[in-house]
Amino acid sequence: MSQPILQLKNLIKTYPNGTQALKGVSFDVKKGEFLVIIGLSGSGKSTLLRCINRLHDPTSGQILFNGEDIAQAHGKEVLSIRTRIAMIFQHFNLIPRHTVISNVLMGRLGNMGTLGSIFGFFSKTDKDNALKYLNLVGIGEKAKMRADNLSGGQQQRVAIARALTQNPEILLADEPVASLDPATCHTVMDYLQKVNRELGITIIANLHFLSLVRQYATRVIALKGGEIVYEGDPKNIDDAWFEKIYGAGAKEVHIN
């Protein structure tokens, strides 16, 4: 049994205003998993992902990434961690006025000097890779278009391509389909699955819809009030578990 790629040990995050977003979260992630985190809004899912790539600073606890504790890393170490743990967001977070290809190339920023990147000296390999990953998510022909002229689903695919140019070991996805329509939803999820299966990149995603979770996740963790209330196979989440996670009276919504 190989070492887990990521191990969280008693991770606690308290915001300056006193809100305890994470109250001691511990779990392991094995290489190549498609781990999905579910839970109500405000259960700490987004905070958890942002602690892993250190967009947020955890208050205490350990995050072992390939065995090395990154929870209290600072300065340049944090930047280097972020290049290896890529992330995509609910609102895509692209640069609207830039072209698609230039947005994808921004995945290389962490590996470049400041001056070189400002003057736009991206290497031939970087440019080839950017185009390769755009083709992988099926929008190579849109490379020269402005990012804000694309539909939501296409923008999320650009974001995936940007994340891939970072050559990440882990890809975090924070509500990747929450602002997309049901049909587009599946396209984006299919590409995430492709990234997971073909490139072997470990994926940790926050999702709202249980039907998507059952279809794509290899393992699921449920958060409630900053604590883990369920961990296991997505197929074992029955109505009783559902009520426990989402509260009594909640009803599952299916999307096709």
Added chain:
Amino acid sequence: MNLYAFKRNIFDSIMFAFLASVAAVVIFQPDEYAMLELGRNFQFFVAALIIGVILTTLLNRAGFKTLGEQIFEPPYKKAQAKDESWWRTLHGWQLVIFLVVTLIVGFNVTGFSIYKLVDKDSFGPAMKLFAGIFDPNWDLLPRAVLKMIETIFLAFLATFLAIPIAFVLCFFAAKNIMRHPLAFIVYLCLRTVLNLARSIEAFVWAIIFSVWVGIGPFAGMLALFIHSIVSLAKQYSEIVETVNDGPIEGIESTGAGKVQTIWFAIVPQVLLPFISFTVYRWDINIRMATIVGFVGGGGIGSLLQTYQGQAMWPEVGTIIFVIAFVVWFMDTTSAYLREALK
């Protein structure tokens, strides 16, 4: 005491002290010497302030809502407020009395008089001025045009040189970038310096520089240059503070450094508004260059000052015509430019 009550007390007590001061002047009819005794008068004002604070607190405790309370009260209290006609409330009358008193004092202090406006003795000389201005001396036109060109370039250079400095400063003066505790101290210091420098008008800078580098367009350029840096830095930083956080998070998540994040996530969002504000600043600078010239800053303002001082109205008319034309032209052009840049 909570913060809102503190703001309320300050607001109401300043209003009270103002009314008390006016009442004191009306009752005691002090002469000019008495009015100039700043120390004693200030003591009176402070005493009135203190009484005002006590009065406000008592009034509000007794259930009378003061104007300060009405303005600063927190939303939860506003939600509980009874709906009453303004003439049945204390704060309504407080506002009316304050406005009426201020108007009367204003008329008094400025020596407002319709009679003076239409009186023959003052209207006569004014007619002469109008006659001169509306019959410009076109012989002066070439010189006026030359000086106007000087003014336009003076304003242009001041704006242009201020851009890079303001561009760099604005990021240090933007709250959303300077979040780190140490950075926040830099932010506070820079904001304070910028606000202080901005409270010094361009024509004051012109007076300083006309002594420093001598009277002429260079002094005027330096004055507008300093003023442009502070104004642009402030406006730029306000734009930076309104940027969308999403792209910043997106770029940060790639492992990009601070400068890269600013360049790739913030600059594309702020570039167009920056250009628009800069064009507008050039436009303002051309107008201000006239005033700056009046106090030793060169350009068309200096020319205007010379002829105005000698009451040579036809020449003044020519200069006013040139200024008005250029200002109108710049105003229109920059409006079109800014519209197109949106």
